[in-house]
Amino acid sequence: MSVTVGSELAAQGGQSRMIAGAEDQILVTGANGFIGSWVVRSLLARGFRRIRCLTRASSGSNLDRVRAESDGSAVEVFQGNLLSPEACVKAARGAAVVYHLAAGVEKSFPGCFLNSAVTTRNLLDAVTVAGTVRRFVNVSSLAVYSNAKVRRGGIIDETCAIDAHLVERSDPYAYGKAKQDEIVREYGLVQGLRYVIVRPGVTFGPGKAKIPGRVGMDTFGVFLHLGLGNVMPLTYVENCAEAIVLSGLTPGIEGQELNIVDDDLPRSRDFLRRYKRAVRRFMTVPVPYPVFYLFSATWEKYSNWSGGQLPPVFNRKTCEAYYKGHVFSNQKAKALLGWQPRVGMNEALDKFCAYARDHMVGA
Amino acid sequence: MIRVAIVGCGKMADQHASQIRKIRSATLVAACDAEPLMARQIAERFDIPAWFTDVDEMLASAHPDVVHVTTPPQSHLEIGRKCLEAGASAYIEKPFTLNTADAVELIDLAQRKGVKLTAGHNAQFTHVMLEMRRLVADGFLGGQAVHMQSLYCYELGDPAYAKAMLGDPDHWARKLPGSLLQNIMSHGVARIAEFMKGDQIVVLAHGFSSPFLRAIGQGDIIDELRLIVRDENATTAYFTFSSQISPSVHQFQVHGPKRTVVVDDDHQVLLRLDNREYKSYLRFFVPPAVVARQYVGNLARNVRRFAKRDFHMPNDAGLLTLIASFYRSVADSAPLPIPYREILLTSRIMDAAFGQLSKHADVS
Numbered sequence: 001m002s003v004t005v006g007s008e009l010a011a012q013g014g015q016s017r018m019i020a021g022a023e024d025q026i027l028v029t030g031a032n033g034f035i036g037s038w039v040v041r042s043l044l045a046r047g048f049r050r051i052r053c054l055t056r057a058s059s060g061s062n063l064d065r066v067r068a069e070s071d072g073s074a075v076e077v078f079q080g081n082l083l084s085p086e087a088c089v090k091a092a093r094g095a096a097v098v099y100h101l102a103a104g105v106e107k108s109f110p111g112c113f114l115n116s117a118v119t120t121r122n123l124l125d126a127v128t129v130a131g132t133v134r135r136f137v138n139v140s141s142l143a144v145y146s147n148a149k150v151r152r153g154g155i156i157d158e159t160c161a162i163d164a165h166l167v168e169r170s171d172p173y174a175y176g177k178a179k180q181d182e183i184v185r186e187y188g189l190v191q192g193l194r195y196v197i198v199r200p201g202v203t204f205g206p207g208k209a210k211i212p213g214r215v216g217m218d219t220f221g222v223f224l225h226l227g228l229g230n231v232m233p234l235t236y237v238e239n240c241a242e243a244i245v246l247s248g249l250t251p252g253i254e255g256q257e258l259n260i261v262d263d264d265l266p267r268s269r270d271f272l273r274r275y276k277r278a279v280r281r282f283m284t285v286p287v288p289y290p291v292f293y294l295f296s297a298t299w300e301k302y303s304n305w306s307g308g309q310l311p312p313v314f315n316r317k318t319c320e321a322y323y324k325g326h327v328f329s330n331q332k333a334k335a336l337l338g339w340q341p342r343v344g345m346n347e348a349l350d351k352f353c354a355y356a357r358d359h360m361v362g363a
Numbered sequence: 364m365i366r367v368a369i370v371g372c373g374k375m376a377d378q379h380a381s382q383i384r385k386i387r388s389a390t391l392v393a394a395c396d397a398e399p400l401m402a403r404q405i406a407e408r409f410d411i412p413a414w415f416t417d418v419d420e421m422l423a424s425a426h427p428d429v430v431h432v433t434t435p436p437q438s439h440l441e442i443g444r445k446c447l448e449a450g451a452s453a454y455i456e457k458p459f460t461l462n463t464a465d466a467v468e469l470i471d472l473a474q475r476k477g478v479k480l481t482a483g484h485n486a487q488f489t490h491v492m493l494e495m496r497r498l499v500a501d502g503f504l505g506g507q508a509v510h511m512q513s514l515y516c517y518e519l520g521d522p523a524y525a526k527a528m529l530g531d532p533d534h535w536a537r538k539l540p541g542s543l544l545q546n547i548m549s550h551g552v553a554r555i556a557e558f559m560k561g562d563q564i565v566v567l568a569h570g571f572s573s574p575f576l577r578a579i580g581q582g583d584i585i586d587e588l589r590l591i592v593r594d595e596n597a598t599t600a601y602f603t604f605s606s607q608i609s610p611s612v613h614q615f616q617v618h619g620p621k622r623t624v625v626v627d628d629d630h631q632v633l634l635r636l637d638n639r640e641y642k643s644y645l646r647f648f649v650p651p652a653v654v655a656r657q658y659v660g661n662l663a664r665n666v667r668r669f670a671k672r673d674f675h676m677p678n679d680a681g682l683l684t685l686i687a688s689f690y691r692s693v694a695d696s697a698p699l700p701i702p703y704r705e706i707l708l709t710s711r712i713m714d715a716a717f718g719q720l721s722k723h724a725d726v727s
Contacts, residue, residue, distance in 0.1 A: 057530060081531065108374045113404050121400060167408050179404070306672035307385055308679075 018249035019134050020096045022047040026248075027091055029054045029082060029123065030101030034207050035139070035200070037062035038241035039099055040075060046245065049074045054091045054102070056081055062207065082119035088126035095130060097248040098123070101139045103180075109172045116176030117183055124187045136195040137248040138184045142233055142259060143174040144199065147324055148317075152289075156233070157329040158199075158257050169317040181257075194254045196247045200240045201233030201261040201328060205348065206355035208237075211275060214322050215268045216284070223284045226292055227268025230325040233261045234271075236348035239341035246337040258333040264345040265328065271349070278353035280360060293319050365389040365690050368427035368451075370418055370442055371434030372396040372405040375456055375483075379431045380409045382683040389690055393425035418442055422449040429693055432456060435535035436546070440465040443480070447472045452693045454686065456483035457549045461540055463710040470703045479699060481689045482706045486550035486613070487557070488681035488688070490668065491626050491633045495617070499558070503635065504619020508558040511600040511618070515551025516611035517543075519575065519586070529581045541717040543584050544570070548604045549709055552590075553701075554615045555602055556708035561594025564708070566715035573607045590716055602712075631677060632661045 020026065026043055030036040031053030040063065043051050051074055053063055067075050080087030082102055092098065100123060104115025120138070127133045145156055146163035166175040187193040202212045214232055216225040235243075243260045247253070266274075272284065287295075299314035333339050343351075367389050369376045376394070383389055395415040396402040402414040415421035422430075422445060430446040432439055432455045439460050446453045447469065459482040460466045473480045486492070499508075519529075531537070539545040570585040590602040613628040623636040634657050641649050668674040675683070688700035 081533075084533075108377060109408060110373050110377050110401065110405065114373070114401065117404070118398060118400050183400075307675070308381065309669065309672050309675050 017251065019251050020048075020249055022049050024048070024096035025050045025052060025094045025132075026097050026099070027052045027054065027095040028099045028101065029091075030103065030139075031055055031077075032057070032061075032063040033101060034062070034205075035203055035237055035241055035244070036099075036101040037066050037207075038205075038237045039101065039244050040066050041069070042238075042241045042245040044070050044074060046249075050076070052076045052078050052091060052095070054078050054080055054082070054087075082122055083114070085122050085125060088122045089129055092123065092126035092130040092133070095127070095133055097135045097137070098127060098133055099137045099139070099244060099248055101244075103139075103173075104176045105173060107172060109167070109175055112172040112176030113179055117179040120180045121183050124183065124191070124193065127193065128187070128191050134194060135248050135254075136184070136193055137244060138181065138195055138197045139244060140181050140197050140199045140257075141174060141177045142199045142201045142261070142328070143171065143321070144178040144181065147321060147326060150324075150326060152325045154326055155329055156259070156326045158259055158332050163317075163321070165317055168315065169321060170312045170315055171318060171321075188255055196253055196255070197257040198244050198247050199257065199259045200244075201235050201259070203235050203237050203240050204352050205237035206351055209356040209359040211272070215272055216287075223282055224292075225268070225272060225284045225286045226289075226323045227271075228286060228288065230268045230323065231265045231327050232268055232271055233328040234265055234345075234348075235260050235262045236341065236343050236345075236351075238343050239348070242342060243333055243337060243339045246339050250337050253336050256332075256336060258336065259328065259330060260333055261328045261330045262341040262345055262348065263330070266345060266349070274349055275353060275356065278350075279356045289319075289323055289325065292323060365694055366392045366426060366428045367431065368393040368395065368421060368425055368429075369405070369411075369431045369433060370395045370421070370446075371432060371438075371456075372398075372401040373433065375433040376405055376431070378679070378682060379433060379454075379686070380405060380411075382679065382686055383431075384409065385683060386687055386690060388694065389429075392427055393421050395421040418445050422446065422451065427451050429454060429690065436461055436539060437535060440469065443469045444472060447476050447478055447480070450476060450478060452479040452689075454481050454483065454689055458539070458541075458545050458713070459483075459549070459706055459710060463707060463714050466707055466710045470707065479689070479693050480703070480706075481685065481692075481699060481701050482549075482553075482709075483685075484550060484553040484701055484706075484709070485678055485681035485685045486628065487553055487701065488684040489628055489631065489677040490665075490674070490680060491628060491631050491677075492554075492615075492681070493684065494633050495615070495624050495626050496557075498624055498633075498635070499617065499619075503622055503624065504617065505621025506619055507560060507596065508598050508617050509620055510598070511555050511558060512603075512614075512616040513551045513554045513600065514603045514605075514608075514612055514614045515548060516605050516608050516613065517547050517586070518611045519606045529576070529579075529584060537584075541713060541720070543586060544588055544604060545713060545717065548588065548602075549713065551602055551604060551613070551615075552712050553705060553709045555592055555600040556705045556712060558617055559592065559594050559598055559600065559708060561596045561598065563595040564711060564715070565593045566712055566719070567591040568716040568719040570716070570720045573605075575607060585720055588716065588720075590712070592712060628677060630661075631665055632658065634658075 031040050032055040078091050104112035106112050144162050145160040184195050188195050215227045240260050296314040296319040297316050303310050303312040391411045393413045394402050394406045394411045399416050406414040429452045432442050436458050439455050443453050443455050536546045568590050570588040572582045573586050586606040588604040592600040615626040617624050625634040691697040692699050
């Protein structure tokens with residue numbers, strides 16, 4: 001893996017117009033995560049020399065790899081927990097730009113809320129104390145949008161409403177992210193926080209071998225193909241990281257909310273066909289949307305009737321949110337950030353499949 | 364209508380609130396957490412009319428009849444004391460307190476104030492545990508329990524997960540006197556305490572850190588524990604806690620002078636073992652058929668319950684039963700679901716075990 005050197009990127013013209021330069025202190029939370037480690041790579045590639053990485057553990061495989069690829073001196077690993085206000089204050093000290101990628105990915109609502117919303121509030125308090133932060137980049141998710149009023153095939157973009165029924169959707173991750181976004185907006189209003197909210201779609205690439213849930217699910221021993229002809233809101237991790245980094249550096253975009261998906265998005269069946277051809281073959285059962293909707297509605301009804309004897313993991317709102325079928329726009333991100341996905345979809349899918357083949361997991 | 368409040372709005376609080384909602388005679392009136400965002404989120408999701416960040420303020424404003432304390436155990440004594448002083452009964456999650464002295468203090472206070480207490484030993488109230496209790500009460504064992512075996516396992520998951528979970532030295536569970544063990548083992552110990560009728564308890568403890576934990580650099584945590592317990596009536600028990608046994612089972616056997624009951628909590632199976640003698644080779648043919656018939660009976664009962672929407676996951680079902688029983692005790696003076704003696708004996712056995720483990724910290 002190669003990291004483009006700072007001078008190379010500076011030569012590409014970006015650095016001078018940005019709100020932070022190579023010597024500014026950058027803070028990245030969740031830096032050991034799938035996207036976070038690529039954000040650090042992207043910052044290194046832009047020549048940043050003071051990147052503080054807040055991680056829970058003192059070492060982690062993703063970040064260790066990034067450090068090994070570079071000379072390591074530009075990356076400071078700061079071990080701490082965002083649930084500790086003191087750790088947040090220390091981490092945010094002197095930061096010019098904060099990339100906040102840490103998130104709760106637990107199965108429970110309080111767990112996700114605690115590790116998304118409460119941690120974000122702690123970090124924002126620390127940012128307020130620091131008083132040096134020029135941009136706070138809050139990494140959210142495309143999953144927070146409601147598509148209830150968007151017809152099948154309609155467009156999901158930044159004008160869509162945020163889903164107010166994420167509890168009924170039984171989606172703790174999206175709930176945590178939506179609450180996190182609310183807190184960021186509140187700090188923007190009340191504290192004058194200069195922020196950008198970034199909402200990546202389904203991030204994929206080397207490091208994550210599993211087939212995205214929007215394609216389908218492996219349940220009862222069979223892979224149910226639910227996505228069928230739906231367009232997948234994919235973003236290759238390297239492209240996504242680049243957009244996130246630009247969101248922290250591009251001037252004049254305070255308060256903007258940007259969706260990140262790549263160009264040439266594949267349909268679910270094309271993705272699955274390619275995966276099967278390149279990685280492994282397995283049995284799939286295509287499930288048309290109306291059938292899965294009916295199944296979800298029945299499951300939901302039974303769950304309610306039985307007092308939760310079966311948890312409401314399948315329900316109409318989840319079915320709608322993930323499998324109704326839409327198209328996705330990245331026009332706003334392109335226009336405001338000047339961002340273009342550098343890795344094309346074909347190449348990205350090849351890289352993903354190669355990784356998945358080497359790290360075979362269940363569908 | 365019983366007015367209910369929850370203090371501590373983390374994961375356990377969600378489980379409690381979900382079950383409380385099913386009890387028609389109860390209503391959630393307040394949520395409280397030192398972290399305002401946590402208090403607000405549970406109030407929003409469960410339509411709880413008021414949320415607080417201060418327990419005293421909550422008690423004074425919401426006037427709950429029962430408070431569920433689902434905070435980390437280090438705060439159970441202080442919060443429990445406040446609730447009882449305010450005239451509210453309290454359901455305190457396990458482990459009930461950090462030690463027996465604290466448990467005695469709370470129980471004494473509850474009795475002085477004329478309010479009630481229970482501990483979060485919901486695993487005592489799963490379907491099969493209730494059935495086992497009925498059998499024993501009906502004299503199935505043929506006398507007092509002679510010996511018990513309680514096997515309680517805990518899955519640490521893969522090394523990465525275990526490292527992430529246990530790697531934080533500041534986590535409240537790591538700071539308990541009995542560390543990880545104390546947070547989990549009371550379910551298995553309470554089963555022994557229930558049938559141990561004597562007061563003079565002898566506990567022999569042997570604990571060590573599993574090779575798995577040592578391999579991931581967590582060798583200071585004891586995750587393998589073996590206890591031998593005996594009272595003055597010569598009732599004995601073995602308790603096993605393990606993170607390494609596979610499958611990760613939760614079983615209880617109570618042996619009487621005439622018969623034995625075996626509870627498999629993971630599969631909600633209960634077996635009655637008789638002491639009937641069979642001639643010659645029949646002993647190899649008839650008892651297996653009898654046991655097979657019992658398994659089919661268990662299957663039929665579980666299916667029947669499921670069809671009647673009365674099954675639910677065992678710990679959820681146990682939680683609902685325990686909460687509902689406790690509310691009946693509070694409202695109608697019904698007997699406490701868990702006698703205070705059982706809560707205290709559970710605590711004493713655990714204290715004795717941790718005391719021995721701390722003296723022999725290098726047992727690994």
